[in-house]
Every structure is written in structure tokens, then in C-alpha cells.
Amino acid sequence: MFAIYKKEMRAYFTSIVGYLFLGFFLALIGMFFYASNLYSGNPNFGNALSWVMMFFILLVPMVTMRIMAEENRQKTDQLLYTSPLSVTKIILGKYFSVISMFGIVMLITCVYPVILSKYGTVNMKSSYACILAFFLMGAAYMAIGLFISALTESQAFAAIMTFVVVIVSVFAAQVAELMPTTAKMAWLVFSVLILIFAGISYVIMHNVTVSVAFGVLAELALFVLYRAKPDALDGAVVKVFSWFSIGDRFGNFIYGEFDVAAIVYFISYCVLFVFLTVQAVKKRRWS
Amino acid sequence: MIEVKNLVKKYGDHIAVDHLNFTVEKGQILGFLGPNGAGKSTTMNMLTGYISMTEGSVTINGFDIYEEPEEAKKSIGYLPELPPVYPDMTVREYLKFVMDIKKVQRGRREAMMEDIMTRTQIREVADRLIRHLSKGYRQRVGLAQAIVGYPEVIILDEPTVGLDPMQIIEIRDLIKDLAKKHTVIISSHILSEISEVCDTVMIINKGKLVVMDSVENLPKHLEHTMSLKLVVKGEEGRVRGALASVKSLEKLTVKPGEKEGFLSVFVGTKDKADVREEVFYALAAARCPIFEMTSDSMSLEDIFLEMTKDDENVLPLSGSEDTAPEAVPSHENPQAQENACGEGGMTDAAGEEE
Numbered sequence: 001m002f003a004i005y006k007k008e009m010r011a012y013f014t015s016i017v018g019y020l021f022l023g024f025f026l027a028l029i030g031m032f033f034y035a036s037n038l039y040s041g042n043p044n045f046g047n048a049l050s051w052v053m054m055f056f057i058l059l060v061p062m063v064t065m066r067i068m069a070e071e072n073r074q075k076t077d078q079l080l081y082t083s084p085l086s087v088t089k090i091i092l093g094k095y096f097s098v099i100s101m102f103g104i105v106m107l108i109t110c111v112y113p114v115i116l117s118k119y120g121t122v123n124m125k126s127s128y129a130c131i132l133a134f135f136l137m138g139a140a141y142m143a144i145g146l147f148i149s150a151l152t153e154s155q156a157f158a159a160i161m162t163f164v165v166v167i168v169s170v171f172a173a174q175v176a177e178l179m180p181t182t183a184k185m186a187w188l189v190f191s192v193l194i195l196i197f198a199g200i201s202y203v204i205m206h207n208v209t210v211s212v213a214f215g216v217l218a219e220l221a222l223f224v225l226y227r228a229k230p231d232a233l234d235g236a237v238v239k240v241f242s243w244f245s246i247g248d249r250f251g252n253f254i255y256g257e258f259d260v261a262a263i264v265y266f267i268s269y270c271v272l273f274v275f276l277t278v279q280a281v282k283k284r285r286w287s
Numbered sequence: 288m289i290e291v292k293n294l295v296k297k298y299g300d301h302i303a304v305d306h307l308n309f310t311v312e313k314g315q316i317l318g319f320l321g322p323n324g325a326g327k328s329t330t331m332n333m334l335t336g337y338i339s340m341t342e343g344s345v346t347i348n349g350f351d352i353y354e355e356p357e358e359a360k361k362s363i364g365y366l367p368e369l370p371p372v373y374p375d376m377t378v379r380e381y382l383k384f385v386m387d388i389k390k391v392q393r394g395r396r397e398a399m400m401e402d403i404m405t406r407t408q409i410r411e412v413a414d415r416l417i418r419h420l421s422k423g424y425r426q427r428v429g430l431a432q433a434i435v436g437y438p439e440v441i442i443l444d445e446p447t448v449g450l451d452p453m454q455i456i457e458i459r460d461l462i463k464d465l466a467k468k469h470t471v472i473i474s475s476h477i478l479s480e481i482s483e484v485c486d487t488v489m490i491i492n493k494g495k496l497v498v499m500d501s502v503e504n505l506p507k508h509l510e511h512t513m514s515l516k517l518v519v520k521g522e523e524g525r526v527r528g529a530l531a532s533v534k535s536l537e538k539l540t541v542k543p544g545e546k547e548g549f550l551s552v553f554v555g556t557k558d559k560a561d562v563r564e565e566v567f568y569a570l571a572a573a574r575c576p577i578f579e580m581t582s583d584s585m586s587l588e589d590i591f592l593e594m595t596k597d598d599e600n601v602l603p604l605s606g607s608e609d610t611a612p613e614a615v616p617s618h619e620n621p622q623a624q625e626n627a628c629g630e631g632g633m634t635d636a637a638g639e640e641e
Binding site: 002003004006007010011014015074075076077078079080081082083084085086285 | 374
């Protein structure tokens with residue numbers, strides 16, 4: 001595992017990607033730190049981070065796009081998967097390297113609350129809680145990026161898919177609020193989602209029967225639910241979207257609350273997607 | 288050492304590998320022979336645990352590749368079709384990385400690195416980025432990678448593709464050298480390579496095992512082990528009539544020769560019987576003079592082509608009607624066919640067997 005980790009870290013720093021990521025990220029944090037803390041005299045560092053959160057849309061695909069896709073394209077995955085390392089160790093090595101890159105950024109960021117304290121009273125506890133939550137949130141996004149990268153040989157495809165997924169997740173709550181809350185609308189939205197999932201499952205598994213069966217069964221179940229108990233679908237879109245909204249969970253930290261549920265939520269996201277990546281890789285090889 | 292039982296690989300409805308069974312003993316050099324798309328790479332990928340089998344089992348050194356992959360993979364060194372190298376590493380960094388993932392003991396690394404670089408002759412490029420290396424050097428780096436840790440089983444998928452003739456000879460010598468201590472499996476569609484290096488040959492076609500035997504024993508598996516090529520002046524009917532009287536003749540093809548009035552005739556015999564004399568007298572009696580007669584016992588090339596060709600090309604000894612001119616036994620021009628085969632291999636190899 002450590003061998004893979006070392007290799008990945010070196011790959012970040014022998015190519016321009018690592019420096020770009022660090023530079024871009026630190027510049028953004030610095031900028032928003034200046035704008036929302038120093039300039040406006042606000043002692044809450046969480047505010048600056050909540051602005052930076054938007055830029056996960058660009059920063060996450062940047063570090064995760066190559067992580068698996070490049071191996072698949074160069075066929076170096078043959079070296080890794082025929083070596084006496086388990087798939088889990090390979091994936092973990094890679095994942096830890098991605099979050100280490102992000103970890104470097106967050107370590108440097110730890111200086112900001114100290115700087116801020118020179119100008120007034122800063123709630124250190126809540127500031128560092130924000131940084132921790134921000135780190136875990138990023139790690140969750142990166143787990144998704146890792147998973148998407150494992151599905152393809154093309155870095156560009158991985159980048160675009162990750163971009164889309166992160167955008168949806170960041171704005172999920174806002175989008176959901178705009179949606180009408182009627183049961184009929186919910187039915188339509190969920191049908192479209194089911195179709196999208198069926199499509200994705202086909203891309204991953206290349207199995208028409210399973211995907212079609214899944215699509216048809218899920219649509220049927222949804223229709224039955226809509227017919228039998230339309231009340232259940234009232235406002236369901238908003239609820240479901242906010243489940244998936246990683247960004248939404250950060251809100252409480254900004255107001256100085258230590259939201260344990262959110263921490264658990266972020267970590268479960270990481271674990272789930274690392275697990276899914278391992279399964280996807282195994283599936284690819286076992287198909 | 289390696290035990291393969293009932294190995295099957297299906298991609299949807301397509302059967303890439305069809306119930307392969309074989310064992311490889313310690314110290315053996317096994318050659319995998321087959322045209323492109325025969326399932327060589329697929330089989331090798333299954334042996335090394337890169338892809339799964341649909342059915343069957345592979346046991347390496349007593350460990351099942353599916354049940355105990357980590358243990359089984361410890362004794363394998365694998366060079367796939369495309370050398371799995373990282374372009375942005377130097378050769379030395381790359382080999383160090385391979386030592387890391389293969390968990391080579393720290394104390395042994397220095398000496399192993401030197402030894403491997405010397406044997407694969409990559410010392411002079413040790414500190415260059417792999418990105419800047421030629422195909423031949425990349426191939427050698429890939430080979431070096433397979434040897435790292437001196438695994439008991441070394442599996443090489445077309446190790447000499449893309450190398451120049453000098454390098455091919457060097458790599459062959461290296462493989463022979465490796466075989467002294469390791470069990471080696473190499474695949475190729477180039478026969479001279481297999482016959483020179485291997486002691487056992489396994490011919491597969493369309494995923495099926497055609498034959499597995501030692502190089503010397505291969506000819507025994509053929510019906511026709513001797514063939515004659517003739518250029519005869521005369522009419523087709525007369526020539527056929529004359530040759531019909533020759534005993535132990537198994538195969539006969541007649542087609543128009545290059546010049547007007549000449550025929551080119553192929554004769555295949557059974558049990559290595561020498562029919563040259565009989566053929567001569569038969570044609571002389573029919574007043575069909577022979578202008579050329581070449582005899583050759585089948586080379587490995589012919590055996591390969593014979594065994595892997597489609598069944599409809601096999602011609603029975605027959606009258607005149609059903610011998611179409613294009614249905615010539617494929618050993619007519621082994622060299623040309625082998626070249627065609629070789630070229631196809633270089634360009635299509637990556638796509639065809641996936």
C-alpha cells in the first residue's frame with residue numbers, strides 16, 4: 001500500500017498537476033480569507049471556506065481524474081493487479097495519496113485562524129472544527145472522483161463526470177428547493193433519475209438484462225407508489241436531494257456547531273465510495 | 288508448478304478460451320503458439336490473475352489464483368502484451384517501484400537491480416525517463432520488471448515484438464538463460480522463436496487446445512508429413528490420372544502453373560513415405576515431363592499452419608471437379624503466410640484478443 005502511495009505522491013510532484021492543485025487551492029483560500037475575514041472584519045473562518053467549497057467542482061476532478069483512468073489507459077494496471085498486492089490495498093494507497101494532497105492544503109490553512117486571532121477574538125475551536133469538516137467533505141468528494149476514475153480509461157471523461165456529479169451534489173439542495181413539491185412532479189423527477197441510474201449501471205456493468213430489469217422494476221414500483229399513496233411523494237424530491245447534498249452538511253459548522261452526524265455522513269461517503277471503487281475494479285476484471 | 292483445469296473465458300456469447308487443460312512442470316519452457324485472436328493473451332491474463340476465468344481453475348505453485356491470489360502472484364513475473372511501464376519514471380525508479388510492490392527484501396535490492404539491468408542490457412538507459420525510450424528498450428524494461436524478485440514462474444506475452452533482429456537474439460538468449468532456474472511460458476505467433484527457445488509447444492486456435500507436445504514430437508500429430516511440389520508440363524486430366532495410381536498418396540492439388548502449358552502440383556503423403564520415384568515414373572509413363580520437384584518434410588511453420596487453418600481448406604484426394612484452384616494446401620508458401628501473420632500481430636495484437 002505504501003509503495004503505491006509513494007508512487008502516486010511522486011507522480012503528483014513530477015507533473016504539473018500537483019503544483020497546480022496546491023497553488024490554485026491555496027490561492028483561493030487566501031483570497032476568500034482576505035475577502036470574507038480580513039477585509040470585512042469577520043472572525044468566522046468558516047465563511048471563507050464556504051466560498052471555497054464551490055471550487056470543489058474544479059479542484060476535485062483535477063486531482064482525481066488521472067488516479068485510476070491513467071493506469072487503465074497505459075495498461076500499467078496489469079502490473080498492479082498481477083502483483084502480490086490486493087486490490088483494496090492498491091485503491092487505498094491511491095486514495096490516501098489524493099487526500100494527502102488535500103491534507104497538505106488544509107495543514108497550511110490551519111495558519112489562518114492564528115493570523116486572524118491577531119486582529120480580534122477568534123473562536124479557535126469552531127475554526128478548526130470547520131477546517132476538519134471541510135477536509136472530510138473534500139475527502140468525500142474525492143472518493144467519488146476516485147470511483148468515477150476507476151470506471152474509465154479516459155481522463156477527460158473522468159474529469160467531466162466528476163465535475164457533473166460534484167456540481168449536482170454541491171447545488172443539490174438549492175436545485176431541490178426550486179422544484180415544485182407536488183407528487184406528480186416528484187414522480188417525474190424520480191422516473192428520470194431511475195432512467196439515469198439504469199443508464200449508468202449499463203455503462204459500468206455492460207449487462208443489458210440487469211440494467212433494463214432494474215429500470216423497469218424501479219419505474220413500476222414508483223408508479224405503484226404514486227398511484228397508491230401520492231402523499232408519500234409530496235416534497236420527497238427536496239428530501240432526497242438533500243440526502244445527497246454533501247455541501248449542505250457543512251452549514252452547521254459555519255455557525256459554530258460541531259455536527260457529529262455530518263462528520264459521520266462524510267466518513268460514510270468516503271468508505272462507501274472507496275468500497276465501490278474496489279468492487280468496480282474487481283468487477284471490471286471479473287467481467 | 289502450474290496446473291490449468293477446464294479453463295474457460297467467455298465474453299458475452301463469444302468464447303475466447305474454450306476448456307483448456309494443461310500442466311507445466313518446474314523448469315519447463317512452454318511455448319504458446321497460435322494465430323492472432325487464438326486466446327493466447329486471454330489465457331495468460333487468466334494465468335496471472337489479471338482477469339477472471341468464467342469457469343475452471345488455475346493453480347500456481349500450489350496456490351489457486353482465485354482463492355489465494357496474493358500467495359499465487361508472489362511466484363509470478365508477467366510481461367503483458369504492452370510493457371506496463373510508467374512513462375514519467377526513470378528506468379531505475381520504475382524497477383525500484385516494482386521491487387516495492389513485489390516486496391523484495393531491502394538487502395537484496397541493490398544486487399538484484401544490477402543483475403537485472405545487466406541481463407536485460409538496460410544499464411545505459413537506467414537514468415532516462417521511460418517516456419524517451421524506444422519500443423525495444425521499453426520492451427526490455429518490461430522484461431526486467433517481470434524478472435524482479437526472481438519469481439519461479441515467468442510469463443511473457445510476445446516478448447520479442449517490436450525488437451530488431453539483434454535484440455531478438457539477445458532476448459532469446461536471455462529467455463534460455465532464465466529457463467535454467469525458472470519455469471517460463473512464452474507466447475508467440477512466430478514459430479522460429481518457439482522452436483528455438485521452448486522444449487514444449489502448445490498450439491491453440493480459437494481458444495481450443497490443438498496439440499501440446501515437445502518440439503520434436505509435433506510432426507507425429509500430422510497426417511501428412513511429407514509433401515512434394517512439382518512443376519509439370521501437360522494437361523490436368525492426364526496428370527491426375529497418372530498420379531492416381533501412386534500408392535500412399537494422401538493429398539493432391541493441381542492448378543495452372545506460371546507459364547502456359549505448365550501445371551503446378553502438390554502432393555502430400557502419409558507416414559513419411561517417399562514417393563518421389565513413383566511419382567517420377569508415373570508422370571514419365573504418362574508423358575508429362577517434370578520440370579521441377581522439391582520435397583520437404585514439414586517444418587514447424589507448416590505444422591502450425593496446417594493445425595490452425597480452417598477445416599474447409601483440407602482437401603481430400605479426389606477427382607478433378609471439386610479441386611478449386613484457390614484451395615491450395617496452406618504449406619505452399621509458408622514464408623509468405625507467416626510474414627502476413629507476423630505483420631498482423633504487430634498492429635492488431637492489442638485489440639484482437641481483448
